[in-house]
Amino acid sequence: MSASVKSPWIGRLPKIGIRPAIDGRRRGVRESLDGQVMAMARNAAEFLSSRLKHPTGEPVQCVVADTCIGGVAEAAACADKFAREGVGVSLTVTPCWCYGSETMDMDPLIPKAVWGFNGTERPGAVYLAAVLAAHNQKGLPAFGIYGREVQDAGDSTIPDDVQEKLLRFARAGLAVATMRGKSYLSLGGVSMGIAGSIVDQPLFERHLGMRVECVDMSEVARRIDEEIYDPDEFEKALAWVGAHCKEGKDYNPPAARKSAEAKAADWRTVVKMTLIFRDLMIGNPRLAELGYGEEALGRNAIAGGFQGQRAWTDHAPNGDFSEAILTSSFDWNGVRMPFQFATENDCLNGVGMLLGYLLTNTAQLFADVRTFWSAEAVKRVTGATLEGRAAGGFIHLINSGAATLDGSGEQTRDGKPAMKPFWEIAPEEVDRCLKATTWPAAVSEYFRGGGYSSCYLSKGGMPMTMNRLSLVHGVGPVLQIAEGWSIDLPPAVHEVLNERTNPTWPTTWFVPNTTGEGPFADVYSVMANWSANHGAISYGHIGADLVTLASMLRIPVAMHNVPPERLFRPSAWGLFGALEPQAADYRACTSFGPLYG
Ligand SMILES: C[C@H](O)[C@@H](O)[C@@H](O)C(=O)CO
Numbered sequence: 400m401s402a403s404v405k406s407p408w409i410g411r412l413p414k415i416g417i418r419p420a421i422d423g424r425r426r427g428v429r430e431s432l433d434g435q436v437m438a439m440a441r442n443a444a445e446f447l448s449s450r451l452k453h454p455t456g457e458p459v460q461c462v463v464a465d466t467c468i469g470g471v472a473e474a475a476a477c478a479d480k481f482a483r484e485g486v487g488v489s490l491t492v493t494p495c496w497c498y499g500s501e502t503m504d505m506d507p508l509i510p511k512a513v514w515g516f517n518g519t520e521r522p523g524a525v526y527l528a529a530v531l532a533a534h535n536q537k538g539l540p541a542f543g544i545y546g547r548e549v550q551d552a553g554d555s556t557i558p559d560d561v562q563e564k565l566l567r568f569a570r571a572g573l574a575v576a577t578m579r580g581k582s583y584l585s586l587g588g589v590s591m592g593i594a595g596s597i598v599d600q601p602l603f604e605r606h607l608g609m610r611v612e613c614v615d616m617s618e619v620a621r622r623i624d625e626e627i628y629d630p631d632e633f634e635k636a637l638a639w640v641g642a643h644c645k646e647g648k649d650y651n652p653p654a655a656r657k658s659a660e661a662k663a664a665d666w667r668t669v670v671k672m673t674l675i676f677r678d679l680m681i682g683n684p685r686l687a688e689l690g691y692g693e694e695a696l697g698r699n700a701i702a703g704g705f706q707g708q709r710a711w712t713d714h715a716p717n718g719d720f721s722e723a724i725l726t727s728s729f730d731w732n733g734v735r736m737p738f739q740f741a742t743e744n745d746c747l748n749g750v751g752m753l754l755g756y757l758l759t760n761t762a763q764l765f766a767d768v769r770t771f772w773s774a775e776a777v778k779r780v781t782g783a784t785l786e787g788r789a790a791g792g793f794i795h796l797i798n799s800g801a802a803t804l805d806g807s808g809e810q811t812r813d814g815k816p817a818m819k820p821f822w823e824i825a826p827e828e829v830d831r832c833l834k835a836t837t838w839p840a841a842v843s844e845y846f847r848g849g850g851y852s853s854c855y856l857s858k859g860g861m862p863m864t865m866n867r868l869s870l871v872h873g874v875g876p877v878l879q880i881a882e883g884w885s886i887d888l889p890p891a892v893h894e895v896l897n898e899r900t901n902p903t904w905p906t907t908w909f910v911p912n913t914t915g916e917g918p919f920a921d922v923y924s925v926m927a928n929w930s931a932n933h934g935a936i937s938y939g940h941i942g943a944d945l946v947t948l949a950s951m952l953r954i955p956v957a958m959h960n961v962p963p964e965r966l967f968r969p970s971a972w973g974l975f976g977a978l979e980p981q982a983a984d985y986r987a988c989t990s991f992g993p994l995y996g
């Protein structure tokens with residue numbers, strides 16, 4: 400297990416810039432504050448660097464302005480330093496009064512927050528209010544951070560409520576800055592008319608600051624035929640698959656089953672597809688050594704997707720193995736960063752995975768949101784009466800064959816099932832995920848070309864958050880968020896329900912947290928209100944972080960079950976109507992427009 404890896408993307412990972420704002424008046428005021436303000440900035444930098452990591456596992460670096468910022472000259476010098484250093488997120492800190500619009504960060508593309516120290520010796524909160532007013536008036540949204548309890552001037556501790564806001568803002572801001580300039584690799588076109596796989600380039604460009612790279616699936620065929628992959632890695636991968644990927648039950652009718660030779664050939668093909676998908680996304684220097692300089696470069700993709708059905712899968716093995724392994728935190732090379740790779744090229748779900756990934760640095764589960772099972776329906780088909788979290792019914796999350804192996808829940812945190820960043824995953828946990836997964840031959844009625852689906856049952860008891868980005872005519876992108884839990888069903892009940900559908904696919908039984916109101920009235924209404932056939936599922940209750948991130952990207956949240964006290968949006972959002980936060984969110988996103996124009 401390595402603590403960090405080199406970034407697979409071109410360019411530096413973003414830093415957080417800290418701006419110590421100060422009252423510029425010399426001959427007393429500034430001199431008395433310089434030390435305290437700079438100490439506050441260093442303290443914030445130290446706190447953020449010690450708590451935040453990039454997806455690579457490296458600690459996030461903070462850059463502090465060379466001087467306190469008492470006016471526009473120092474603000475400009477700070478902006479210059481931030482540009483040189485690759486700052487992608489800005490935090491202004493101050494314990495005192497400063498001159499609002501003269502000291503503020505004016506870069507429209509960098510997510511910003513201001514932390515006004517809650518003290519009474521000098522009025523940090525007054526500056527906070529003044530500068531936020533300037534941000535709102537000028538259309539440069541900023542987050543305001545202000546601790547609830549008054550602190551003494553010399554107190555350098557960061558209160559818990561401030562810590563929570565600093566981290567929520569920084570995680571979301573880093574996600575914005577990290578995806579910027581990267582690509583979505585669209586491998587193929589629209590799968591079976593799934594709207595999410597109509598890859599909308601303006602969405603990526605204007606809302607996410609990303610570009611779309613379109614590659615036809617025939618490129619995969621070319622690389623297989625012309626052997627454009629690392630042959631040594633291929634042999635290594637094949638041997639690893641032979642040792643660790645147990646073939647599952649073949650559910651096909653005998654006449655449709657493939658011969659042993661044909662199955663062995665399929666294994667070789669799906670391993671090659673995996674290498675090729677990865678190389679297409681992030682390149683591979685080995686290909687240059689083999690004489691394929693152009694292919695070696697990759698597409699700088701931070702997310703991608705494979706159409707698969709039906710053009711490819713009617714003819715060749717499906718993408719399930721490749722999608723499941725790429726989205727996992729490990730392969731034949733050991734633990735590594737999981738890829739964000741969408742089944743059926745559902746790029747909108749791919750974006751959902753990307754948002755969840757950049758907030759957690761952890762593998763994301765892609766799934767069909769397939770069936771709502773009420774307690775009554777379960778009773779009817781199994782005779783069982785459900786208790787506990789399952790009592791109000793549950794949702795069957797089941798992908799059409801592929802889902803991250805991390806989703807099996809075979810990793811643990813404090814003895815409980817978990818999904819973790821790769822640098823926290825022990826070799827025994829990798830082993831357990833692999834042992835919990837079988838690879839049944841794909842069902843031929845769907846997948847004429849064969850292949851292998853990843854089959855496992857997620858352990859219950861994992862806190863999870865499902866999200867979905869949808870494009871709505873006349874509105875643009877909107878996000879849905881449902882926090883909840885994976886649950887265990889009694890084995891006999893699982894057996895009956897699972898066998899009714901495609902038993903070769905990975906299953907997660909999910910119960911969203913219900914509130915008794917609106918779309919969260921009960922489990923059924925969550926399913927009924929879900930806006931597409933897929934969901935992107937993260938480990939942990941990250942709904943609040945998703946809400947913050949969506950507000951930075953100007954994507955309104957159509958439904959969520961995040962408790963109000965955890966919501967954190969730019970100050971301007973409240974001024975679009977503080978009594979109706981959801982309507983205000985829509986209005987604010989429309990008014991500010993996509994982050995990148
Ligand atoms: C095999 C089927 O075509 C599945 O792929 C289908 O049910 C889906 O996953 C739709 O999202």
Ligand SMILES: [Mn+2]
Nearest residue numbers: 743767799933
């Ligand atoms: Mn699907």
